[in-house]
Every structure is written in structure tokens, then in C-alpha cells.
Amino acid sequence: MSRPLRLNVGLAAAGVALILILRLIDNDYAWYTGYVILQYVLLAVAWNILAGYSGYVNFGTAAFFAAGAYTTILLTKALNLDLLVCVLAAGLVSGALGLGMGWLTLRLRGVYFSIATLSLAVVLQTLVVNWPYAGGSSGAYTMRPQGYAVFGNYSEFLFVLMLVLALGGIAVAAGIERSRLGLGLATIRDDERAAAAAGVPTLRLKLIATAISGGMMGMAGAPLPYYASYLNPEAAFSLTHTINAMAMTLIGGTQGWVGPVIGATLLSTLQQGATVTISSAGNLLIVGGVLILFVMLAPKGILGLIRAWRGRGDTA
Amino acid sequence: MLDPVLIANAVVSGLLLGCLYAIASMGLAVSFGMLDVVNIAHPAMMVLASCVIAALCAPTGFDPLLAALLIAPVFGLLGAGLYRLYHLYFERRGDEAMQGLAFFFGLMIVIEVSLVLVYGADQRWVETGYGGLSLGLGPVGLPLRMLLPALMSLACIAALLLWLRRSFTGRAVAAVAQDRDALRFLGADPIRIKTVAFGLSVALAAIAGGCLIVVQPVDAHSGHVFIGRVLAVVILAGLGSLPGTLVAALVFGVIENVTATLFGPAWSPAVAFSLLLAVLALRPQGMFGRAHA
Numbered sequence: 001m002s003r004p005l006r007l008n009v010g011l012a013a014a015g016v017a018l019i020l021i022l023r024l025i026d027n028d029y030a031w032y033t034g035y036v037i038l039q040y041v042l043l044a045v046a047w048n049i050l051a052g053y054s055g056y057v058n059f060g061t062a063a064f065f066a067a068g069a070y071t072t073i074l075l076t077k078a079l080n081l082d083l084l085v086c087v088l089a090a091g092l093v094s095g096a097l098g099l100g101m102g103w104l105t106l107r108l109r110g111v112y113f114s115i116a117t118l119s120l121a122v123v124l125q126t127l128v129v130n131w132p133y134a135g136g137s138s139g140a141y142t143m144r145p146q147g148y149a150v151f152g153n154y155s156e157f158l159f160v161l162m163l164v165l166a167l168g169g170i171a172v173a174a175g176i177e178r179s180r181l182g183l184g185l186a187t188i189r190d191d192e193r194a195a196a197a198a199g200v201p202t203l204r205l206k207l208i209a210t211a212i213s214g215g216m217m218g219m220a221g222a223p224l225p226y227y228a229s230y231l232n233p234e235a236a237f238s239l240t241h242t243i244n245a246m247a248m249t250l251i252g253g254t255q256g257w258v259g260p261v262i263g264a265t266l267l268s269t270l271q272q273g274a275t276v277t278i279s280s281a282g283n284l285l286i287v288g289g290v291l292i293l294f295v296m297l298a299p300k301g302i303l304g305l306i307r308a309w310r311g312r313g314d315t316a
Numbered sequence: 317m318l319d320p321v322l323i324a325n326a327v328v329s330g331l332l333l334g335c336l337y338a339i340a341s342m343g344l345a346v347s348f349g350m351l352d353v354v355n356i357a358h359p360a361m362m363v364l365a366s367c368v369i370a371a372l373c374a375p376t377g378f379d380p381l382l383a384a385l386l387i388a389p390v391f392g393l394l395g396a397g398l399y400r401l402y403h404l405y406f407e408r409r410g411d412e413a414m415q416g417l418a419f420f421f422g423l424m425i426v427i428e429v430s431l432v433l434v435y436g437a438d439q440r441w442v443e444t445g446y447g448g449l450s451l452g453l454g455p456v457g458l459p460l461r462m463l464l465p466a467l468m469s470l471a472c473i474a475a476l477l478l479w480l481r482r483s484f485t486g487r488a489v490a491a492v493a494q495d496r497d498a499l500r501f502l503g504a505d506p507i508r509i510k511t512v513a514f515g516l517s518v519a520l521a522a523i524a525g526g527c528l529i530v531v532q533p534v535d536a537h538s539g540h541v542f543i544g545r546v547l548a549v550v551i552l553a554g555l556g557s558l559p560g561t562l563v564a565a566l567v568f569g570v571i572e573n574v575t576a577t578l579f580g581p582a583w584s585p586a587v588a589f590s591l592l593l594a595v596l597a598l599r600p601q602g603m604f605g606r607a608h609a
Contacts, residue, residue: 057417059356104597111354112596114417115551118356119544123589130582239540243425250418281432288425295415295422296405 007174011167019160031155033272035227038159038166039220040268043241044248044260045169046216050209051246052254053182055189056110060101060117061245063124064094064214066236068221070128073140073231077133087165087222094218095211102210107203125237139232142225158223169216173257176212185209217245240284244268247291253301262302321455326577327570328453332462334569336527338562339469340542341549342476343520348547349556350493351510351517353402354417357424358521359539359546364427365391365525366534370440373529380442381468384526388519395518396511403507424539431536441533465527472523473562476516480558489513493556544588545572552595 022030043061050056068090075081075089097120105116129137144154151157176182184205187195196202225231244267252263267287274283298305340362347355355361368387373380406416446460480486488509491499499506528534549568553560568591576584 051414055414057414059421104593108596108600110413111417112551112600114354115356115547116593116596119547119589119592122540122544123586126583126585239425243421246418246421250415254414279433281429285426285429285433288422288429291422292419292426295418296401299409299415 004175004178008171011171015163015167018163022156022159028153028155031153031159032227035155035159035162035223036272037265037268038162039224040244040248041261041264042162042166042169042220043217043245044252044264045166045173045257046213046220047245048249048254048257048260049173049176049213049216051249052256052259053176053189054185054206054209056106056206056210057114057246058117058210058213059114059242060120061217061242062237062239063117063121064097064217065221065224065241066121066128066233067094067097067124068218069224069231069236070134071218072222072225073142074134076142076225077140083161083223083226087161087219090218090222091215092218094221095215097218098210098212098214099207101214102207106206106210121237121239121242125233128233128236135232137233139230139235140225141230142228144226144229154226158227161223162220165216165219169219170257170261172212172216176209177256181205181208243284243287243291244271247287247294249301250291251294251301253303255300255303259301259303266302322577323574324456326574328456328458329462330570330573331566332458332466332569333531333573334566335466335469336462336524336531337545337549337569338565339465339472339520339527340524341546341553341561341565342469342473342558343517343524344546345550345553345556345558345561346476346489346520347514347517349550349553349558349561350489351513352493353399353407353510353514355420355514355517356417356543356547357420357427358517359542360424360427361391361395361518361521362525362528362542363534363536363539364431365522366529366538367431367435367440367525367536369526370442370529370534371435373442374440377443379444380526380529381464384468384523387526388522391522392515392519394515395521396515398518399511399514402514403510428536428539435536437536439533439535440529442529444530447530461530465530469524469527472520473558476520477558485509485512489516541585541588544585544592548588548592548595551592551600554601 018034022034043065047058047061050058068087071090071093072083072086075086076083081089101116101120102113105113128134134140151160176185184195184200184202187198187200188202188205192202221236224236228235248263248267249260250263251267252261253259267290271283271287274286294301300307340359343362344355344358347353347358365384365387369380369383372378372387373383402416402419406419409415444461446464449460451458451460451463480490488499488502488504489512491502491504492506492509492513499509528538532538545568549565550561552568553564568588571591572584572587575587
């Protein structure tokens with residue numbers, strides 16, 4: 001089997017195994033927890049497509065994520081569309097949002113893109129708060145169906161949906177790493193000016209990466225109204241999503257898709273436990289603190305630590 | 317038909333608000349504009365100062381503007397220490413672009429969450445003796461709650477500009493923004509100069525925090541709206557141009573306040589962002605800056 005095929009088969013097998021294990025546990029809380037962890041895996045992998053592969057920092061994860069969630073709310077309310085259609089639409093909306101942001105700011109130094117995405121969340125939130133149809137500041141309710149197709153339990157359906165999205169996201173990220181797009185992005189990360197001089201279409205590659213990354217974040221947010229049943233702008237646009245996606249990726253390591261997956265699984269599993277035992281504010285404080293420690297002391301993340309440790313083992 | 321008195325009032329209070337934005341942006345104009353340290357935690361530091369000042373002044377009745385001048389040196393020292401860390405771990409390694417940005421973002425979250433944990437999520441404010449008073453200029457009112465912080469911020473900005481033009485260290489700060497290596501030949505250590513300048517930028521955040529708590533009540537997340545505002549002002553001005561930053565802040569305050577008067581205050585956060593995007597798309601070097609793309 002070729003390497004890409006092996007990876008995709010492995011991902012599918014891991015997915016089926018996860019579903020079977022959770023079926024054995026058969027507990028609503030397990031589906032819920034699994035959903036949140038997978039949502040962060042998808043967000044972190046998506047964030048890393050831009051940050052890890054091309055070196056551009058996106059502070060707007062919450063904005064892209066919430067744009068996806070509100071696409072679902074609006075489409076459900078206006079046309080009563082199926083969630084699966086909403087997920088696709090959310091990917092398109094957030095992807096277009098990424099494309100627009102990128103088109104406006106990606107010709108400049110990277111920090112301007114970061115700054116623009118940072119305020120994107122504030123403005124989209126202002127828009128939603130002032131839009132009564134979308135629920136305004138008081139939020140919107142979404143009726144959750146009893147079951148869906150072969151899934152007797154709607155929580156299980158949401159889990160499987162997020163699982164498919166997360167594994168799909170990993171497959172896309174791994175595909176980008178091997179593709180010409182990935183190589184081009186790597187040249188941008190290492191020396192953008194030299195890359196442009198050597199004929200790499202830097203702006204086009206960055207725009208494609210921003211659109212893919214934003215679209216994936218939107219898809220991660222699309223099932224949220226069904227997961228939570230009630231969504232207000234404060235929860236949807238919470239900076240928690242942004243800091244988590246960043247921290248998980250940087251803690252795991254940015255060199256490939258494995259880093260964000262490790263970081264997201266570790267950190268969100270810990271968080272699921274910590275939210276029960278300590279407050280959500282304390283939880284966020286820990287994430288921020290760990291992020292600071294990692295970028296200072298282990299800038300290559302857990303993967304970098306493992307590699308350094310292995311390297312030392314070889315020479316000894 | 318628009319009421320001219322309403323518009324005149326909106327413009328005047330926009331100018332006063334602009335003075336607050338000027339002092340809030342001035343520190344960032346020094347750190348981001350002159351030193352190239354993208355301190356996105358700057359607004360969070362300002363809000364931190366507001367909360368500390370509120371905790372000091374609300375029970376004692378001490379004046380918040382004076383308190384801001386007293387705690388500014390403390391913030392300055394903390395800022396200087398912070399820059400040393402930043403230099404050691406990010407600038408020297410050449411990791412500013414991603415890890416450095418993530419560092420300041422993490423710092424912002426840690427400051428905000430600590431404020432929530434220590435002070436709770438409620439708004440805090442300080443009662444001042446002049447809080448309800450107002451000067452009248454014909455039909456236009458000048459509330460002292462806005463006027464005094466505006467005067468204080470103008471005075472601090474004037475002092476900053478004088479210091480940068482006249483003193484040796486001040487001129488070295490301006491020089492470090494232009495050519496770090498040339499400065500070495502003149503016998504000045506660029507890292508020491510940047511430490512002083514970054515400390516100063518954080519001290520300015522403390523003074524801005526004092527002005528802010530007089531103007532409006534503050535909660536742990538008040539910094540969010542200011543991120544868009546101060547970055548828009550600093551970029552609109554052209555990075556590092558301090559007189560430009562003052563002008564841009566005044567223009568910005570007026571635009572935001574007139575928008576709030578015409579369309580309702582709920583829309584004012586969107587002004588910052590639209591302006592920021594427009595500047596980035598059309599004239600990234602700002603109104604007064606050199607090309608910096």
C-alpha cells in the first residue's frame with residue numbers, strides 16, 4: 001500500500017474502533033466528551049494548516065468557528081435544512097470569510113493578518129448581537145431531533161459526524177503536507193521573499209491555505225447549535241476556542257498534523273476532567289499558562305521534545 | 317434632518333474620547349511601532365491597571381488619575397522585566413513571528429482570567445468628586461469625567477514627545493526604531509534601550525488604565541474592544557509616528573462617537589474593525605508612516 005492510502009485506511013480503522021469502544025460504554029456523557037475532544041482536534045489541525053505550514057498566526061479561530069455555527073442556525077431557521085447540508089454550507093461560508101480576510105491582509109507582513117483576524121471575532125459578534133433574526137444577544141434555540149437515520153441516539157450521530165469531520169480534516173492536512181501546496185507553504189514559512197523571488201505564487205498559496213483552514217473551522221462549528229441546543233454570541237465567539245486551538249497546536253508541535261492531534265487530545269481530555277473539578281476560568285488560566293511555558297521552553301512542542309530525547313538516545 | 321447641536325456634541329465628546337484612545341494607543345505605538353514588539357496584551361495590561369486602581373481608590377476615595385501616576389513606575393518595571401524575558405526567549409532565537417505572538421496572546425488570556433478569578437466578572441468603577449460635573453460651552457457640554465482624563469493623557473503624550481526629542485535615551489529609542497546596528501557604533505546598547513522603551517510603553521498602559529476607569533466602568537474583558545481600537549489607531553497613524561498616533565486617535569474617536577450617535581452604540585465596535593481593514597487594504601503604511609509592508 002502507498003503511504004497516503006495506508007494513512008487513510010488507518011484513520012478509517014481508528015474511527016471505526018472509536019465508535020465501537022464508545023458503543024460498548026454506551027453513555028451519553030461519553031458521546032459528549034468525545035465530541036468536544038474531536039471538535040478541538042479538527043480546530044487544531046485546521047489552525048496548523050496556516051500556522052504550522054506557512055507560519056501565519058490566525059487569532060480568529062472563534063470567528064470562523066462561530067460563523068459556521070451561525071450558518072447552521074440561520075439555515076435551519078430560514079429553510080429548515082438538514083444538518084449535513086448546513087455543515088457543507090458552513091464550510092463554504094467560513095472558507096469565503098478566510099479568503100476575504102486573506103485577500104485584504106495577506107499581502108502585508110504576517111502580523112497584520114494576525115491583527116485583522118483578532119478583531120474579526122469582535123466585529124462578527126457585534127453583527128450577530130445586532131441581528132434579531134439570528135437570536136441577537138439573547139441567543140437562539142435549536143430543537144434537537146430524537147434520532148437520526150441509523151443512529152438511535154442523536155448524541156451518537158453528532159459524535160460520528162464530528163469524528164468523520166476530524167478524520168477528514170486530518171486526511172486533508174496530511175494530503176497538503178505531501179502536495180505541491182504544502183511544499184510551497186513551507187518555502188513561505190522559511191523565507192517568503194526568497195520563495196516569491198524563486199517564482200512560488202505566495203499570495204495564491206496563502207489564500208488557498210486560509211480558505212481551507214477557515215472552512216474546516218466553520219465545519220467544526222456547524223453542529224454546535226445541535227450539540228448545545230442553545231447558543232448565544234458570547235459562547236460562540238468565546239476566545240476560549242481561539243486560545244485552545246493555538247495552545248493545543250503549539251503544545252503538540254507544529255511540524256505536521258500529528259502535533260495538533262496529540263496536543264488537542266491531551267489538552268482537551270485534561271480540560272474535560274478539569275472543568276468538572278475546577279472552574280472553567282481556572283481551566284483557561286491553566287491553558288494560557290501552559291501555552292506560555294511551552295512557547296518559551298519547548299518551542300517545538302511535545303513532538304520536538306520526543307525528537308530531542310530520541311536524538312540524545314542515538315548519540316549516547 | 318440632523319440636529320447640529322447633537323452632531324456638535326458628538327464631535328466634541330468624540331475628541332475627548334479620542335484623547336483616551338490616544339493614551340491607550342501611545343504605548344503600543346512605542347512597543348509595536350518603534351520596537352517591533354507586537355504586544356497584543358497591551359489593552360489587557362491597561363485593563364489590569366484599571367482594576368488595580370479601582371481596588372485602591374474605590375474604598376479610600378483616592379483620585380484614580382493620581383493613583384495611575386503612582387502605579388505607572390511599577391508597571392514600567394514589570395514591563396522592563398517582561399521585555400528581558402521576551403528578548404531572551406523569542407527575539408534572540410528569531411521566533412518572534414509565531415511563538416512571540418502566541419506568548420503575548422497567552423499573557424493576555426492569563427491577565428484576563430486572573431482578573432476574573434480575583435475580582436469576579438462584575439464591572440468595577442470609581443466614584444470621583446467631579447464625576448457628575450460638567451463644563452458648558454454654549455450648547456456643548458464637557459463632562460469633567462471625560463475632560464480631566466483627556467487633559468491628563470495630552471500632558472503625558474507631550475511629556476513623552478519631549479523626552480523622545482530632548483533626552484539622550486529618548487533619542488536612542490527613536491534611533492533603535494530606525495537602525496539597531498548603527499546604534500551599537502554610538503556606544504548605546506540596543507537591548508538596554510529597548511528594555512527602557514518597552515517598560516515605558518507598559519507604564520503608559522497603566523496611565524491609560526487610570527484614564528479609562530474615570531471615563532467608564534471596566535470589567536475583565538473590556539480590553540477586547542480596545543484591541544481593535546488601538547491597533548486600528550496605531551496602524552492608521554503609520555507605525556511608530558507618535559504625533560500621527562494622536563491625530564489618528566482623535567479622528568477615530570470622532571468617527572466612532574458620531575457613528576454611535578447616528579446608528580446606536582451597539583454598532584461602535586464594528587467601526588474599529590472596518591476602519592482597520594480599510595487601512596490595511598488601501599494604505600497599509602498609514603496616514604503618516606513610511607512604507608512598512
